[in-house]
Amino acid sequence: MKDGWFSKRRVIILSALLVIALLCLAFGTALERGGLTSIEKMFRDAFSPLQTGAMVIYGKIAAIPDYFVSVANWREENENLKKQVSSLQEDLNNLKEVEQENIRLEELLGAYDSVVNEWDPVVAKVISRSNSIWYNTLTIKGGEDQGFLKNMVVVNADGLIGRIMNVSKHTSEVLLILDKEAAVAAFEQITRTPGIIEGSDKKEDMLSFIHVPYDAVIKENQIIISSGLGGIYPAGLRIGYITDITVESGGLMLSCAVQPFVDFDRLEEVMVLKPLGAGVNH
Numbered sequence: 438m439k440d441g442w443f444s445k446r447r448v449i450i451l452s453a454l455l456v457i458a459l460l461c462l463a464f465g466t467a468l469e470r471g472g473l474t475s476i477e478k479m480f481r482d483a484f485s486p487l488q489t490g491a492m493v494i495y496g497k498i499a500a501i502p503d504y505f506v507s508v509a510n511w512r513e514e515n516e517n518l519k520k521q522v523s524s525l526q527e528d529l530n531n532l533k534e535v536e537q538e539n540i541r542l543e544e545l546l547g548a549y550d551s552v553v554n555e556w557d558p559v560v561a562k563v564i565s566r567s568n569s570i571w572y573n574t575l576t577i578k579g580g581e582d583q584g585f586l587k588n589m590v591v592v593n594a595d596g597l598i599g600r601i602m603n604v605s606k607h608t609s610e611v612l613l614i615l616d617k618e619a620a621v622a623a624f625e626q627i628t629r630t631p632g633i634i635e636g637s638d639k640k641e642d643m644l645s646f647i648h649v650p651y652d653a654v655i656k657e658n659q660i661i662i663s664s665g666l667g668g669i670y671p672a673g674l675r676i677g678y679i680t681d682i683t684v685e686s687g688g689l690m691l692s693c694a695v696q697p698f699v700d701f702d703r704l705e706e707v708m709v710l711k712p713l714g715a716g717v718n719h
Contacts, residue, residue: 575701625659630650631650645695646679
């Protein structure tokens with residue numbers, strides 16, 4: 438009991454002394470003085486590291502909102518940069534596409550500089566290709582609005598493609614020389630050996646040079662061109678080269694496999710050979 442009373446009394450005394458010390462400290466710091474007391478110096482030195490740490494922590498905490506704002510700004514800037522890069526990449530791709538198209542058009546026009554005295558060549562874009570059970574065709578942009586007519590010849594820089602089969606107001610359907618119905622009178626370029634070019638039964642996108650005289654002096658890699666006979670295709674258009682020679686079933690004629698110069702799977706632009714004065718080019 439007595440020990441408990443002394444313990445309480447000790448707490449009261451220590452509390453009172455602490456209050457007196459704080460009051461003295463407050464009174465001492467409230468007035469302008471020339472220096473600090475020893476107790477003030479002791480307290481200041483003791484609490485200085487804590488104050489420094491507290492200020493550092495406060496600075497870090499205060500900087501947290503700015504950090505998140507900066508992160509948000511970085512993300513927004515990053516997204517804007519990504520959009521700019523994507524836009525620049527798209528512009529670059531468009532420029533490359535235009536460059537490639539210009540190269541193709543230059544080759545196309547350059548290959549047929551010699552025909553301008555007889556033909557009015559018109560460049561047209563390929564819209565689609567159809568390889569149905571009936572016909573092997575492609576559709577091009579341009580029809581009656583370009584003065585296109587049935588049986589006008591279609592070529593590119595590599596050679597003969599076919600002829601226009603049907604015409605609408607804004608499009609035309611082209612029958613490819615790959616089709617069995619698109620027979621082309623032709624001959625071998627050097628020996629002038631005659632024959633007929635038609636689509637191959639054995640391999641897609643290949644041609645057959647048929648009804649060639651049995652005694653013809655021809656061999657592989659020789660070039661086949663249009664002969665101009667038949668009234669549709671003009672003479673001298675490149676068609677392809679011979680890859681194989683066989684005897685036809687009757688045994689009286691030769692048949693040659695011909696690889697066309699035109700890559701029909703990669704056609705993007707073609708040229709329609711309009712006879713001079715056949716229509717107004719819009």
